[in-house]
Amino acid sequence: DGGITQSPKYLFRKEGQNVTLSCEQNLNHDAMYWYRQDPGQGLRLIYYSQIVNDFQKGDIAEGYSVSREKKESFPLTVTSAQKNPTAFYLCASSTDSTINEQFFGPGTRLTVL
Amino acid sequence: GQSLEQPSEVTAVEGAIVQINCTYQTSGFYGLSWYQQHDGGAPTFLSYNGLDGLEETGRFSSFLSRSDSYGYLLLQELQMKDSASYFCAVPNQAGTALIFGKGTTLSVSS
Numbered sequence: 001d002g003g004i005t006q007s008p009k010y011l012f013r014k015e016g017q018n019v020t021l022s023c024e025q026n027l028n029h030d031a032m033y034w035y036r037q038d039p040g041q042g043l044r045l046i047y048y049s050q051i052v053n054d055f056q057k058g059d060i061a062e063g064y065s066v067s068r069e070k071k072e073s074f075p076l077t078v079t080s081a082q083k084n085p086t087a088f089y090l091c092a093s094s095t096d097s098t099i100n101e102q103f104f105g106p107g108t109r110l111t112v113l
Numbered sequence: 114g115q116s117l118e119q120p121s122e123v124t125a126v127e128g129a130i131v132q133i134n135c136t137y138q139t140s141g142f143y144g145l146s147w148y149q150q151h152d153g154g155a156p157t158f159l160s161y162n163g164l165d166g167l168e169e170t171g172r173f174s175s176f177l178s179r180s181d182s183y184g185y186l187l188l189q190e191l192q193m194k195d196s197a198s199y200f201c202a203v204p205n206q207a208g209t210a211l212i213f214g215k216g217t218t219l220s221v222s223s
Contacts, residue, residue: 033210040121042200042215043156050209058210090155099204099211100146100163104155 023091135201
């Protein structure tokens, strides 16, 4: 079955540590996205990538980094510079011509202690 | 920049009809999308309106008026499983990513 996987579902880290969240898709989509969701809030765009080896900052990129070395993979690193990293992180993908219809992974809930 | 406004909460009873409104401000316009998210789950795509008018998909319909910068999601024959958050979204100015509203939490009671 085609889809997007994110791992792990729950992640705990100590303050000051970098942590990398995994996102893999086998939908053959060119575009991939990372969103952050806080309780009672909408989805805020962190980074997105339209093609391998290229990515753009979203609205809240500070304290985060990404890479896009393969079409299938778009990992997100939450660095120690991110002041409030505890949140629900969602990865999505779409074809580059239909960005309005995005497919989401199950999400990773990150808690920084 | 792009911004969207939608009500934070809506309540209804089973079998009823509910309308969730969304107004937007955009520098360019490439269409309005709607997503559903159950508590703790992943958002799922519901519908897209690129042109004015009504799009129907089963019990759900979505409407767009570009002249009014307004759209709505209409849910009919409400079921308990429709209790979820609903987000409207528009593409960013470059048309390369989506900007989401803060969401409307729908609570359906029996």
